[in-house]
Amino acid sequence: MNTRPALTVDGHRFLRGGREHRVVSAAVHYFRIHPDLWHDRLARLRAMGCNTVEIYIAWNFHQPTAGPARFDGWHDVAAFIRQADALGLDVIARPGPYICAEWDLGGLPAWLLADESLHLRTADPAYLAAVDQWFDQLIPVLAELQVSQGGPIVAVQVENEYGSYGNDADYLEHLKTGLIARGIDCLLFTSDGPEPRMLAGGTLPGVLATVNFGSHPKEAFAELAKFRPDSPLVCMEFWNGWFDHFGDVHHVRDAADAAEALAGILAAGGSVNIYMGHGGTNFGWWAGANHTGKTLADPGYMPTVTSYDYDAPIGEAGELTEKFHRFREVIGRYVPLPEGELPRQARRVRPRTVAAAPVAALRDSLDLLSTPLRRPAPEPIEKLGHHHGLVHYRHRINGPAGPATLTVDGVRDLAQVFLDGQLVGVLERDNPAPTLELVVPEGGAELEILVEPFGRVNYGPHLADRKGLIAGVRLDHQHLFGWDVRVLTLDDLSVLPTTPATEVADGPVFHRAVVDLPEPADAFLAVPGSDRTLVWLNGFLLGRLWTEKGPQRTLYAPAPLWRAAGNEILVLDLGGTSAPLTVELREEPDLGPTTAPPQH
Numbered sequence: 155m156n157t158r159p160a161l162t163v164d165g166h167r168f169l170r171g172g173r174e175h176r177v178v179s180a181a182v183h184y185f186r187i188h189p190d191l192w193h194d195r196l197a198r199l200r201a202m203g204c205n206t207v208e209i210y211i212a213w214n215f216h217q218p219t220a221g222p223a224r225f226d227g228w229h230d231v232a233a234f235i236r237q238a239d240a241l242g243l244d245v246i247a248r249p250g251p252y253i254c255a256e257w258d259l260g261g262l263p264a265w266l267l268a269d270e271s272l273h274l275r276t277a278d279p280a281y282l283a284a285v286d287q288w289f290d291q292l293i294p295v296l297a298e299l300q301v302s303q304g305g306p307i308v309a310v311q312v313e314n315e316y317g318s319y320g321n322d323a324d325y326l327e328h329l330k331t332g333l334i335a336r337g338i339d340c341l342l343f344t345s346d347g348p349e350p351r352m353l354a355g356g357t358l359p360g361v362l363a364t365v366n367f368g369s370h371p372k373e374a375f376a377e378l379a380k381f382r383p384d385s386p387l388v389c390m391e392f393w394n395g396w397f398d399h400f401g402d403v404h405h406v407r408d409a410a411d412a413a414e415a416l417a418g419i420l421a422a423g424g425s426v427n428i429y430m431g432h433g434g435t436n437f438g439w440w441a442g443a444n445h446t447g448k449t450l451a452d453p454g455y456m457p458t459v460t461s462y463d464y465d466a467p468i469g470e471a472g473e474l475t476e477k478f479h480r481f482r483e484v485i486g487r488y489v490p491l492p493e494g495e496l497p498r499q500a501r502r503v504r505p506r507t508v509a510a511a512p513v514a515a516l517r518d519s520l521d522l523l524s525t526p527l528r529r530p531a532p533e534p535i536e537k538l539g540h541h542h543g544l545v546h547y548r549h550r551i552n553g554p555a556g557p558a559t560l561t562v563d564g565v566r567d568l569a570q571v572f573l574d575g576q577l578v579g580v581l582e583r584d585n586p587a588p589t590l591e592l593v594v595p596e597g598g599a600e601l602e603i604l605v606e607p608f609g610r611v612n613y614g615p616h617l618a619d620r621k622g623l624i625a626g627v628r629l630d631h632q633h634l635f636g637w638d639v640r641v642l643t644l645d646d647l648s649v650l651p652t653t654p655a656t657e658v659a660d661g662p663v664f665h666r667a668v669v670d671l672p673e674p675a676d677a678f679l680a681v682p683g684s685d686r687t688l689v690w691l692n693g694f695l696l697g698r699l700w701t702e703k704g705p706q707r708t709l710y711a712p713a714p715l716w717r718a719a720g721n722e723i724l725v726l727d728l729g730g731t732s733a734p735l736t737v738e739l740r741e742e743p744d745l746g747p748t749t750a751p752p753q754h
């Protein structure tokens with residue numbers, strides 16, 4: 155007990171055990187890294203010279219549905235923190251509950267959206283009750299790992315850039331007292347953009363204030379110093395790279411330019427958290443989205459891709475990039491670098507191409523994959539008790555009708571419309587008035603709408619980004635009522651046939667390939683010729699590709715997901731080709747054409 159000195163504030167300085175201390179931290183998200191690789195990524199961070207690792211905790215990753223939170227396996231955040239400790243790293247924990255982070259709904263669980271009257275990120279009692287039951291489960295885990303208990307956690311953040319969102323001081327106060335009441339006794343802090351209004355809205359009296367930025371450290375620190383004149387200068391998020399959206403370019407930032415900004419922060423006497431040290435991957439359905447519209451109903455939706463490489467110094471597959479070496483050199487001027495050789499690059503797969511044969515049309519697999527729920531009107535998945543998945547809506551239209559205009563309001567985010575199994579249109583969220591002309595024969599017709607949700611908005615004034623169809627469907631002026639709704643979570647695909655189908659109808663189709671490898675290794679999977687795809691390796695959803703939009707062209711398939719023999723790759727091609735596909739196993743990632751990131 156009490157073997158480690160606490161991190162304390164003394165005017166402009168941090169102290170540990172009475173000695174001046176500089177925090178040189180970098181961000182790593184355990185939820186974006188296969189747990190077998192946690193140690194590897196942390197060791198690389200330590201090798202860069204960092205004395206601290208910063209982690210967010212993603213509430214929805216632990217508690218995707220309203221039941222008890224999970225802390226086992228990939229969810230074992232305490233194990234991750236202990237691994238950091240074993241490498242000599244201090245830990246900064248940012249438990250949100252909102253974390254932004256380009257993560258679905260900024261880390262808030264989608265089940266909060268089932269209640270339309272609930273106000274996220276405020277002192278609304280319904281929201282606070284949800285937060286409190288989560289903190290009851292999480293915070294004692296963190297409290298035990300604090301410096302006061304001999305653990306590595308030296309600081310804990312309250313909320314995240316709250317000043318960019320709101321000004322509910324009661325909410326921030328509730329979080330702060332909630333942390334303390336549950337045993338947090340280490341340094342508390344907030345982080346915000348370096349602007350007076352943001353600092354005013356996001357900070358708490360008596361709690362360390364920090365700022366986030368990517369360049370111009372002098373100016374940013376000057377803003378912080380104006381707000382808190384007698385306080386350490388801390389950049390809690392030094393954005394040295396950036397993330398990518400579908401349909402945009404892959405953002406990279408020049409290594410020398412980023413290293414210069416880092417040098418500027420440290421030369422100003424600042425402490426730093428490099429965001430990201432290692433970005434990792436938005437596996438599964440976890441990627442978030444941005445929105446530039448005035449409301450979520452306006453155009454401006456920008457879903458984030460699967461890769462969260464972030465152009466960070468440690469690449470998505472653990473690569474030590476040029477930025478790593480430049481940062482290491484800068485860091486070495488201020489804190490001692492660890493001795494010993496730098497970690498080597500992990501083994502990569504020998505490039506090869508495998509054929510993926512169509513095994514089943516999605517339309518023929520609906521009963522294998524789900525049970526329909528009967529609803530008067532289409533509903534979003536949050537109201538159906540789910541947090542992710544494709545959503546299939548089916549309605550029988552009486553005939554004859556038409557030519558008539560079908561209006562589908564509130565598509566989140568892309569919908570294929572089928573009449574009697576034939577594709578009649580593809581609707582996208584940002585098309586403000588998606589309408590289709592239909593002719594329904596005498597005997598009526600079956601209308602099916604398959605919705606593909608992308609990430610929930612994780613940043614900005616509007617966060618309640620429900621998925622599926624969030625408004626009604628009309629034929630001319632008549633509402634269509636009476637729907638069979640299925641949420642296709644696609645969590646268990648072992649129910650699908652494994653042998654190639656002799657005949658598969660057009661429309662979304664599952665394709666399957668089986669691959670033997672000499673030994674497990676890192677690979678990057680491409681599916682040339684496909685449209686929008688979801689790709690699973692041995693039952694694990696690696697993420698999604700969208701060939702037409704890009705920029706990402708390969709999905710990272712880390713070594714621990716492979717076995718030597720009989721690896722199953724499943725591709726759901728949503729654009730609907732029944733022709734066989736090829737899957738390429740590549741040894742290099744392709745995150746698409748690049749450009750410089752925006753300046754912040």
Ligand code: GLA
Pocket residue numbers: 253254255256314315366391397
């Ligand atoms: C903000 C948030 C982070 C992240 C970055 C951009 O600073 O606090 O969670 O979203 O922006 O990557």
